[in-house]
Amino acid sequence: MSASERFVALTLAWAVAGAALAEAPAQKTSPEQAPAHKTSLDQAPAQWLERMNQALTTRNYDGTFSHWHGGQVEMLRIIHRMQDGTVSERLASLDGSGREFIRSGASLTCYLPDKRTVLVEQRPPQESLVGFPAVNDQTASFYDIREVTRTRLNRRATHVITVSPRDEYRYGYRLWIDDSTAMPLKTQLCDRRGHVIEQIVFASLTLPSHIPDSAFKPEVSTAGFQWLRNESAPPAPAAATLAWNAMRLPPGFRIAARSAQTLPGSADPVDHLVFTDGLASVSVFVEAQRREPADQPAVPESAAVGSSSAFSTVIDGHKITAVGEVPPDTVRLIASHFKAEEAPSVSSRRH
Amino acid sequence: MNEELDSQLSAMFDDELAPGECELLARRLSRDEQLKARWGRYAVVGAAIRSERGVRLNAPLAGRVSAVILTEPALAPAHGARRAGVRWWQPLTGVAVAVGVAVISVLWLRAQAPLAGGPLGAHLTGVTAGVPSAPVVPAAAAGVPDSYVVPRAPAVRAMVPSTELANYVVAHSVFSSPVPRRNLLSAFMTSESGRAADEPPDEPEGNVR
Numbered sequence: 001m002s003a004s005e006r007f008v009a010l011t012l013a014w015a016v017a018g019a020a021l022a023e024a025p026a027q028k029t030s031p032e033q034a035p036a037h038k039t040s041l042d043q044a045p046a047q048w049l050e051r052m053n054q055a056l057t058t059r060n061y062d063g064t065f066s067h068w069h070g071g072q073v074e075m076l077r078i079i080h081r082m083q084d085g086t087v088s089e090r091l092a093s094l095d096g097s098g099r100e101f102i103r104s105g106a107s108l109t110c111y112l113p114d115k116r117t118v119l120v121e122q123r124p125p126q127e128s129l130v131g132f133p134a135v136n137d138q139t140a141s142f143y144d145i146r147e148v149t150r151t152r153l154n155r156r157a158t159h160v161i162t163v164s165p166r167d168e169y170r171y172g173y174r175l176w177i178d179d180s181t182a183m184p185l186k187t188q189l190c191d192r193r194g195h196v197i198e199q200i201v202f203a204s205l206t207l208p209s210h211i212p213d214s215a216f217k218p219e220v221s222t223a224g225f226q227w228l229r230n231e232s233a234p235p236a237p238a239a240a241t242l243a244w245n246a247m248r249l250p251p252g253f254r255i256a257a258r259s260a261q262t263l264p265g266s267a268d269p270v271d272h273l274v275f276t277d278g279l280a281s282v283s284v285f286v287e288a289q290r291r292e293p294a295d296q297p298a299v300p301e302s303a304a305v306g307s308s309s310a311f312s313t314v315i316d317g318h319k320i321t322a323v324g325e326v327p328p329d330t331v332r333l334i335a336s337h338f339k340a341e342e343a344p345s346v347s348s349r350r351h
Numbered sequence: 352m353n354e355e356l357d358s359q360l361s362a363m364f365d366d367e368l369a370p371g372e373c374e375l376l377a378r379r380l381s382r383d384e385q386l387k388a389r390w391g392r393y394a395v396v397g398a399a400i401r402s403e404r405g406v407r408l409n410a411p412l413a414g415r416v417s418a419v420i421l422t423e424p425a426l427a428p429a430h431g432a433r434r435a436g437v438r439w440w441q442p443l444t445g446v447a448v449a450v451g452v453a454v455i456s457v458l459w460l461r462a463q464a465p466l467a468g469g470p471l472g473a474h475l476t477g478v479t480a481g482v483p484s485a486p487v488v489p490a491a492a493a494g495v496p497d498s499y500v501v502p503r504a505p506a507v508r509a510m511v512p513s514t515e516l517a518n519y520v521v522a523h524s525v526f527s528s529p530v531p532r533r534n535l536l537s538a539f540m541t542s543e544s545g546r547a548a549d550e551p552p553d554e555p556e557g558n559v560r
Contacts, residue, residue: 056529067537074541078533091533093540101521101536110521117514121521173530189534198534228514257526263518274526281531283523305520306538308531323516323523325531 045147045161046140049279051182052175058082061183062215063205064094069198069306081211090216100218113220119264120229139278142166142252151176153185154202163279168192169250169330170280171307181207189307191327198307228264244271244286244318248337250330252277275324275334282324282334289319300336302328311335356386 062079075094081087089103100111110119144164151158157179164172172194176186183205189198246255257274263285271286300313305323311331312321315338322335359368359376368376379386520539524532 053529056533065537067541069538069541072541076537076540091536091540096541099540101540108521108525110517112517115514119514119517119521121518123525175530184530187530187534198538200534200537261522263515263522266515266518272522274523276526276528279528279531281523281527283519283526285519285522303516305516306534306541308520308535308538310516310519321519323519325527325535 045145045159048147048159048161048177048182049145049163049175052177052184055182056080056184057087059181059183059207060209060211061205061207062211063202065200065202065205067198067200075203079211079215081216083211088211088213088216090218092219098220100220102216102218104216109218111218111220111222111225113225116224117226117228118222120227121264122230136278138252142170142277143172143279150179156180156185158185164190164194165192167251168327169253169333170277170326171197183207230262230264230266243341244273244284244320244338245341246273246275246284246334246337247339248333249275250277250333253282253334256281280324280326280330282322282326282331284334284338285321285323286318286338289314289317300332302332304328316340360386 060081060083062077064075064077067074067076074096077090077092077094079088079090081089086105087103088105090100091102092098092100098113102109102111106123108119108121108123110121112118142165144162144166146162146164147159148162149160151160153176158176159179161175161177162172163175172190172192174186174188174190174196175184177184183202184200185202185205187200188196190196253275254277255273256276257272259272260269261272262268263270266287268287271284273284273286275282275284300311303310303312308323308325309328309331310321310323311328312319313335314320318340320335320338322331324331359372517539520535524536527535
């Protein structure tokens with residue numbers, strides 16, 4: 001079956017699933033999780049984004065969705081639970097790579113059966129409750145946020161919110177946000193011209209009041225897998241003598257976090273800086289470059305993960321890698337303008 | 352009809368064709384020799400003009416096409432209808448060599464679906480121009496025989512090994528907004544499988560509730 005035929009099949013399956021989607025939330029949503037039926041009639045579009053973020057981060061949900069990018073469609077399942085202040089999340093590819101990503105509190109585990117590898121990252125305690133970038137007035141000055149229509153999707157009333165970038169440094173979104181639960185039932189990532197470059201559509205979605213621990217167990221067998229952990233303690237702040245900073249940022253981006261850490265499978269410390277405009281974010285990782293005699297000179301490189309971009313270059317003997325859900329030029333701009341300055345210490349802190 | 356096709360080809364080249372139409376056109380390209388030739392003109396322009404304005408083509412792809420052009424001993428003259436009013440390919444000769452490349456170009460441009468059709472390393476693209484790399488051709492996905500050979504490029508050490516990039520992606524995801532984060536992780540979950548294009552995909556499973 002070709003990709004297009006497969007897409008049609010999935011679309012049909014999605015349509016069939018409409019009834020289930022329409023009924024499931026009503027059946028499984030607990031009273032305490034029932035939507036705040038604050039009238040939605042006059043809510044500003046930006047408020048819908050806030051409500052959506054709130055729903056995605058605080059609700060329990062279990063859904064299957066299609067992910068489309070570059071002509072390929074794959075199905076994934078996401079299970080999200082907030083229990084006693086601890087977030088548990090499992091994202092699994094139902095076809096294709098079979099990868100799974102499981103987060104439990106400050107622990108992130110990524111199962112890569114295609115590489116027979118498991119990455120385990122333990123976030124420092126102070127970062128375990130990371131606040132997401134918040135949409136604010138400054139954000140609104142770099143995006144045009146509008147509610148363009150209200151429509152029914154899968155028998156649910158939705159608000160279609162468009163988030164259009166005002167420049168070429170960020171992507172835009174079209175979001176079909178459920179009127180009742182504020183969950184995004186459909187999401188399109190768009191370039192500046194409004195062309196869809198990535199799409200996520202829920203085929204089924206339930207909001208159960210209780211999700212058992214067993215739902216967060218991986219299905220892949222890890223026998224014989226290589227386990228990479230970042231078990232070593234983060235480097236002492238005093239050990240750092242250089243503070244890396246961005247000398248130039250795209251308009252609206254500001255630093256949101258900075259930490260010194262080690263990544264799974266590596267003993268070398270890495271500086272991790274996060275920049276955000278309130279919606280899009282870019283991480284920059286700085287580490288001393290390991291030189292091997294046989295190596296050819298490294299050249300700047302670009303990579304992509306879906307519509308997200310990565311760019312790596314070397315500055316003053318350090319490898320600078322920027323990763324973010326932004327166009328390629330944005331990560332390139334940020335990484336290319338990094339510079340080291342003398343600093344008394346580089347400690348883990350949020351801004 | 353020709354005008355309509357030209358219009359579609361032009362839109363495809365400018366990345367302005369709807370994904371569905373693009374896929375249909377790509378399929379037609381795979382079996383329509385005349386259309387291939389027509390597309391070849393678009394593709395060779397993008398490759399040969401080397402950053403002339405108005406053409407959006409990825410630098411590594413341009414490098415690969417350029418390499419082919421430069422290494423091809425005999426360049427056949429162009430045949431087939433020309434699109435009236437489009438003059439930017441007229442100075443170019445030897446466009447036929449791009450026919451094979453053209454199919455690759457179409458599929459590559461559309462299947463840029465980075466990381467979706469091959470190993471991560473294959474999607475690491477050197478920024479430095481003129482360093483051609485191995486082609487990323489999801490040939491089986493479109494039923495196109497893998498009949499084109501791109502000159503081998505000198506090996507360049509990947510600066511960001513895939514596991515390292517995976518680390519970065521996971522570490523970054525903690526700081527993303529919910530929606531971009533879900534997009535990022537979803538793309539990561541579906542990336543590098545590289546098998547969907549090699550084998551016919553399975554039927555959708557009955558787990559859609």
